[in-house]
Structure formats: structure tokens, C-alpha cells
Amino acid sequence: MVRRFALFTALAVAGVVSLVGSMPLFAQDAPATCASALWLEPTATPEETADPAVTEITEPAPVWMTTELTDACSGETFALDDFAGKTVYLEAMATWGPPCRDQLARVKEAAAQIPAAEREEIVFVALSSEVDLPRQVFAEYAAANDFPFIFAVMPAAMLQVMVDDLGQEIAVPPATPHLIVAPDGTIGEVHTGSASAEDVLALLADAAKSAAS
Numbered sequence: 401m402v403r404r405f406a407l408f409t410a411l412a413v414a415g416v417v418s419l420v421g422s423m424p425l426f427a428q429d430a431p432a433t434c435a436s437a438l439w440l441e442p443t444a445t446p447e448e449t450a451d452p453a454v455t456e457i458t459e460p461a462p463v464w465m466t467t468e469l470t471d472a473c474s475g476e477t478f479a480l481d482d483f484a485g486k487t488v489y490l491e492a493m494a495t496w497g498p499p500c501r502d503q504l505a506r507v508k509e510a511a512a513q514i515p516a517a518e519r520e521e522i523v524f525v526a527l528s529s530e531v532d533l534p535r536q537v538f539a540e541y542a543a544a545n546d547f548p549f550i551f552a553v554m555p556a557a558m559l560q561v562m563v564d565d566l567g568q569e570i571a572v573p574p575a576t577p578h579l580i581v582a583p584d585g586t587i588g589e590v591h592t593g594s595a596s597a598e599d600v601l602a603l604l605a606d607a608a609k610s611a612a613s
Contacts, residue, residue, distance in 0.1 A: 434473035464562045465581075469527075469552040472538035478550075480525065480581070487522045487607050488581040489600070492554075492562075494530050494573035495541045503576040503595065504547050510600035511548070521583070522604060524549040529571055531556040566590050582607040 465481045480488060491507060493500035504526060511524060526549050528538055533553045542551045554562070562570045567590060570577045575592040580603050582588065588607060595603075 434471070461585075462561070462565050462587075464558050464565065467555060467558040467561075469554070469558075470535055472535045472542060472551040472553070475535070478552075483523045483581075484585070485583050487583055487604055489522065489524045489578065489604065490581065491524075491526045491549075491576070491578045492529055492570050492573065493526055493576070494528060495533065495538065496530075497573045499574050499576050499594070501545060503578070504545070504549070506595060506597050507549070507578075507600055508547060510597035510604075513597065513601060514604075526551045528553045529559055529573055531559060580604065580607040 461481050466479050468477050468479055470477050480490070489507065491500075491504060493504065507524060511519070511522075514522060526542075526547070528551070531554060535553065538551050538553055541547075542549070559571055566579070569575050569592050570590055572592075576594065577590050577592050578595065579590045580588040586607070588603070591603070
């Protein structure tokens with residue numbers, strides 16, 4: 401299933417986020433060390449963005465892309481459509497599932513292989529389907545596993561909309577559901593099952609080619 405949607409905000413984010421190092425246990429302790437810190441810093445308003453991949457999209461964004469989320473580490477609020485013009489890797493997961501942890505470890509391995517010049521254009525987001533999970537607990541999970549991604553808990557309404565839009569598998573964490581949103585707003589199909597680092601890199605490359613064509 402492939403769709404295109406209008407990105408209501410076309411925010412570019414600054415800097416290259418290091419994919420090594422640790423995250424703090426709680427955001428209030430040292431928010432500057434959050435892996436998400438630079439990704440969540442906009443550098444342009446929609447009016448200042450001239451990326452044709454953004455401006456040519458005309459269909460409305462699905463609700464789950466515009467839902468307000470809270471970064472587990474920093475406490476900053478954002479929506480997935482804030483990353484307009486970038487490739488976004490989404491992993492739906494749960495902290496209690498070993499398959500989720502193993503899959504994120506492979507995503508981390510893939511991210512480490514991306515050249516620095518390209519890395520700033522790719523955003524990795526892990527979304528917990530544990531809708532009542534405290535933000536601090538999720539931040540602790542990310543820190544304990546040294547995962548340098550954006551982590552956020554999905555609100556129940558967002559999870560339901562994603563199920564309606566993408567299928568029931570998005571709400572089954574042990575299936576390790578993951579998908580790519582391309583820079584031009586194309587939403588890739590939901591993939592399940594174990595994905596190697598090479599598989600993840602291939603998905604990202606395919607999304608980049610789709611946006612360029």
C-alpha cells in the first residue's frame with residue numbers, strides 16, 4: 401500500500417545527529433544529550449522551504465502523521481509530519497518484547513553504516529504501542545539499550561487510526577512492524593518480521609529513489 405499526502409508543516413531540521421554515545425535516563429537531567437535534540441530543532445518555516453518534493457504534494461496527511469507526540473528523552477512535542485522532506489523510518493514496538501529490542505539493535509547497526517552526509521536526512525522514530533507507558537520509563541529503555549533514535553509513546557487514538565489506515569499488524573509489536581515515509585511524502589508498506597541491517601538500508605535506499613523519480 402503506497403500513498404501520498406500533504407505535509408502541512410515543511411520543517412527542516414538542523415545538524416547531524418551522532419549515532420553513537422548514550423542518552424540520559426531522564427530528560428530533565430541532561431536534555432542536550434538526547435539523540436533527538438537536533439532532529440527536533442526546526443530551521444525553517446513552511447514559507448521558507450522550497451523543496452519541490454514537499455510543495456508538490458496535494459493530498460491531506462493522515463491523522464496519525466499530524467498527531468502531537470512527546471519525545472521520551474527531551475519532553476519536546478512534535479508530529480511525524482514535522483520531518484517533511486526527510487526520510488523517516490518508523491518502528492512500532494513495545495518495551496516488553498525481545499523481538500522489538502533485537503530489531504532496534506539491527507536498525508542501530510544500519511544507521512551506523514550510513515555516511516554522515518546522508519545521515520542527517522534520515523530520521524529514526526520508535527513508537528511504543530504501550531499507550532499508558534510513562535515517558536520517563538521509555539527514556540530509560542532507550543538509554544539502557546543505547547538506542548540513538550526518537551522515542552515516543554503513541555496515544556490510543558493515534559494507534560487506532562494507524563490500525564485503520566495501515567492494518568492490524570502495526571499494533572502487534574512482536575511482529576516488528578516497520579515502514580518508511582519517503583521525503584516526498586510517500587508512505588511505504590508495513591513490513592513485518594526480522595529485518596537485517598542490510599534490509600533496513602535497502603528500504604531507505606528505495607525510498608530515496610522513489611522520491612527522486
